[in-house]
Amino acid sequence: MSDVVIIGGGPAGLTLGCYLADAGVPCVILERAQHPRPHVGESLMPAAIRIFKEIGFLPIMEAADFPHSGGVVYHPGGRTSIPIGYSEFPQEGIEQEYTYHVDRSKFDLLLLKHAENQGCRLVQGANVREVVFENGAARGVDAEIGGQTVSFPARVVVDAGGRATKIGRQLGLRRDHPVLDQFALHAWFLDVDRGSRATEDYTHIYFLPELRGWAWTAPINDEITSIGVVADRSVYAVYQEADVGIADFFLESLSKNKALKKATKRAERINELKGEVNYSYQLDQTCGDGWIALGDAARFTDPIFSSGVSVAMHNARFAAERIQTALESGDCRRETFLPYEDKLRADAAIWDDFIRLFYRLLPAFTHVVESPEHRASVLRLIQGEVHADTDGHVLEEMRGLVSRVERADTHELKDQLMDFPMA
Ligand SMILES: Cc1cc2nc3c(=O)[nH]c(=O)nc-3n(C[C@H](O)[C@H](O)[C@H](O)COP(=O)(O)OP(=O)(O)OC[C@H]3O[C@@H](n4cnc5c(N)ncnc54)[C@H](O)[C@@H]3O)c2cc1C
Known part of the structure; x- marks a missing residue:
């Protein structure tokens, strides 16, 4: 035994x-x-x-x-992008400024x-x-x-x-999960534009609110880049009714964020498109x-x-x-x-709130990532190192913004509120 x-x-x-x-x-x-x-x-x-x-x-x-990974860049959809470099936040016990x-x-x-x-x-x-x-x-x-x-x-x-x-x-x-019902499609590609030198080795995350999802690009080696699209199943159901097949849906998704469209303009798929379903x-x-x-x-x-x-x-x-x-x-x-x-x-409860706030109002996430006060906590949260006592303030900040937008009759972010139930 x-x-x-x-x-x-x-x-x-x-x-x-x-x-x-x-x-x-x-x-x-x-x-x-x-x-x-x-x-x-x-x-x-x-x-x-x-x-x-x-x-x-x-x-x-x-x-x-x-390949080394120096950080993450978020592309909310317009012209701006928000990079987070791992070198910004030296972490106890970690001497290197990159991951893989x-x-x-x-x-x-x-x-x-x-x-x-x-x-x-x-x-x-x-x-x-x-x-x-x-x-x-x-x-x-x-x-x-x-x-x-x-x-x-x-x-x-x-x-x-x-x-x-x-x-x-x-x-x-x-x-x-009571709310998240997503699926992912992903494959490897050649000729993906990795953007400026400063962030070419970063993971790039593109928001796709129209699909209630997002997409990633990440280098696998000098030539190959992994691309994935995550979408809500209810969104795909509408495409299915219009007879749009899964490969076409994937391609169409790449045009739903300006920066992603640009990065994948010449991309050529080199392996099978794989799917992951129902994973929350x-x-x-x-x-x-x-x-x-x-x-x-x-x-x-x-x-x-x-x-x-x-x-x-x-x-x-x-x-x-x-x-x-x-x-x-x-x-x-x-x-x-x-x-x-x-x-x-305890970690799951914090994480779940974080993800729900993220989907409810994407600018609430970009707001805390851009804030010098909250940036380090956000980095800890996004890598799953949750500390209930020190990172709760990030959620409070996001919650505050969401509820101000919800309560206001008019607000510049009102049209970005998504129909996404909180707990
Ligand atoms: C769309 C998507 C994108 C992701 N992107 C990232 C990312 O960029 N970075 C990241 O860190 N994580 C990412 N993840 C998550 C990552 O894939 C997993 O969290 C990670 O692989 C978990 O490791 P694990 O060992 O728990 O499970 P797994 O890696 O799944 O390993 C489980 C192993 O168990 C074996 N197994 C299963 N059933 C049996 C059985 N009955 N008997 C014997 N063996 C069995 C399987 O063959 C497998 O080898 C992503 C996930 C998804 C769905």
């Missing part, structure tokens, strides 16, 4: 594996795919660097020659090899079919490997299997007797701030602490994991 069995060899599961191996805790990671496998989520936020350092992965990232854009198939493979070198046992091509429970407590998993069912008993089961939300679905704990949800519980869920398996909301990988890794860091406490004390009941769930819940 392993102490810990981890479902999923993505950033969450592999990072957890590294922390556990470092603490001498035997674990096995079961991954249904064979790496390298493609995955969405290519721009990393600075918060990930802290984890890379702790798990000894930073030298591998440096040697891998991924990654081809996820390469990044996840490197992390997988690193976890293996650190001492994790990895089984690829192992599709976890069921989490096994005894008297209400998780006791291991059954996985299908080469057509056979193989049991992996363990003292703690971790769901790091991403949006498949294995435990969440098995226990009926997965709840779709959370679990009612993120831990239970003998189990814990992390990364996308615990919750996921609109990826506009490119924070998914760093959030997954930070979840893994905290989960590793609780798992060690549970194994050392011999008490793997839900109570031992609860501090982890409480932190996730």
